[in-house]
Amino acid sequence: MIEFRSIPAEYKPTGVRKYDGNAYIEALPHLENTKDEILDRIEYYPPEFTDADRRRGELVRIAELARIGSFIYPFAEYRRAATNTTINIREAYLSRNPFKVEGQRRRNMIATLKDLNDENAFRALAFKSSALGQLIMAISGGGKTTLASGVLAPYCCVIEHTEYMGRPFRCRQIPVIPLAVMHDASLLSFCVQFFETIDRILGNTHYAREAKALRTIAQMTLLIHKVATAVSLGLIFIDDVQHLRAARGTQAEMVLNLLSQVLEIAGVSLLLSATPALEPVIAQSVRNIRKLTSGGTSKFPVMRRNDLQWIALATALWRYQIVKHPGPLTKEILDAWHKCSGGNPAFTSMAFALAQRQEIGERETVDELSFQRVAETDMILLKPAINALLSGRTADLLKFDDLIPKSGLMELQDQLGWARDEAESGESEPEFEELGEEKQTSASKPNSNAASKGKKKPTFSTKGRSGSKTNPTKGGVMLPFVKPTF
Structure with missing residues (x-):
């Protein structure tokens, strides 16, 4: 923010x-x-998980997965x-x-x-x-x-x-x-x-x-x-x-x-x-x-399976494993990961976090089976949208927004502790007539x-750091300007 x-x-x-x-x-x-x-200013790589982090409790590690949500490639x-x-x-x-x-x-x-x-x-x-x-x-x-x-x-x-x-x-x-x-x-x-x-x-x-x-x-x-x-x-x-x-x-x-x-x-x-x-x-x-x-x-x-940018994104995210037994990123894992996410950057990050969430306290490793399970469980509501991505058909992509159940996305984001837009749950405004x-x-x-x-989408916080309040009319303006009145 x-x-x-x-x-x-x-x-x-x-x-x-x-x-x-x-x-x-x-x-x-x-x-x-x-x-x-x-680009250097935009990118953000949060601190990677350490061996000490991987030795911590199961619920603590699950909570720490929210760190992946701040990753910007x-x-x-x-x-x-x-x-x-x-x-x-x-x-x-x-x-x-x-x-x-x-x-x-x-x-x-x-x-x-x-x-x-x-x-x-x-x-x-x-x-x-x-x-x-x-x-x-x-x-x-x-x-x-x-x-x-x-x-x-x-x-x-x-x-x-x-x-x-x-x-x-x-x-x-x-x-x-x-x-x-x-x-x-x-x-x-x-x-x-x-x-x-x-x-x-x-x-x-x-x-x-x-x-x-x-x-x-x-x-x-x-x-x-x-x-x-x-x-x-x-x-x-x-x-x-x-x-x-x-x-x-x-x-x-x-x-x-x-x-x-x-x-x-x-x-x-x-x-x-x-x-x-x-x-x-x-x-x-x-x-x-x-x-x-x-x-x-x-x-x-939309990024395909062999798109070098998607592979680079997945490779960068792979460094953020907090399971006890992190393994190498293989072709089989990449295949399953892309099939689970459709190459969508947000879904790619979400699938990785959810796969680790399922494996913490269980097998304690992430592989192709992990992503297959996520696709059939936590991300099942997104399956129509992911299938549209995988198809690559223009008609399917144009309907992509309609295929995404907003409530499902909200639930997943809340579970992961990731911020989501208030506008998704905002009430509709009545029309304004003359x-x-x-x-x-x-x-x-x-x-x-x-x-x-009306509810605003909080893309940026508007709380001033200094705590002081400014007023555009206070102290005057040394420019030809008349205060707008009706």
């Missing part, structure tokens, strides 16, 4: 000429020199996606330089904008956004969220600006925030989640309270642009975008339209994470998807309590 912390701005040249003189970019964390440096596919993300955060600020006339003018115009549907207001902005959208697509357990969390960890902070090159510059900058599309794909829950996330990071309740007082979706989306500008937001990581396929009516299109506007008007880059289940939604909204993938698209393929603008039916009346029921 990554904590957002408040840090003073330290301006360092990036070596990129177009970034020179941009306080937002120069205050960001260090820009790596190579793609591999980013740096797959080669991560390199391009991680590089795109690192660059896209900076590109978002390129056209929003607070010390250029265009940047100041744009900031003022967004703060005083009254209606996003006003074409004249759009023309008046005369602003070309440099923000970029990026999509990472892989099956559940393919490493999408793991990658994003690792790449974005250094950017989970609030940067305190006070002075830049001898000029007064008072503002607070949030480089990145995490969000998730909930299971019902409600636009209301997504919008409220945005404001509550910003408030938690800054330690206040100002923006969520103001948003919940609004009566139309147009006002709420307009406020998103104003708040994103007020906190100098750089990038939004949005997980589980495939849930848009469950949206009712035009909700999916409305959410995608909002994301496109965030790119074009607020100038905030986006990092979207989805499973192949998003493809039907993509087919219906080509225009929006084109914008939302302007900064790159990455697909993490009050006074759209015809309402008994099935679509807005719920006054809807805004308070």
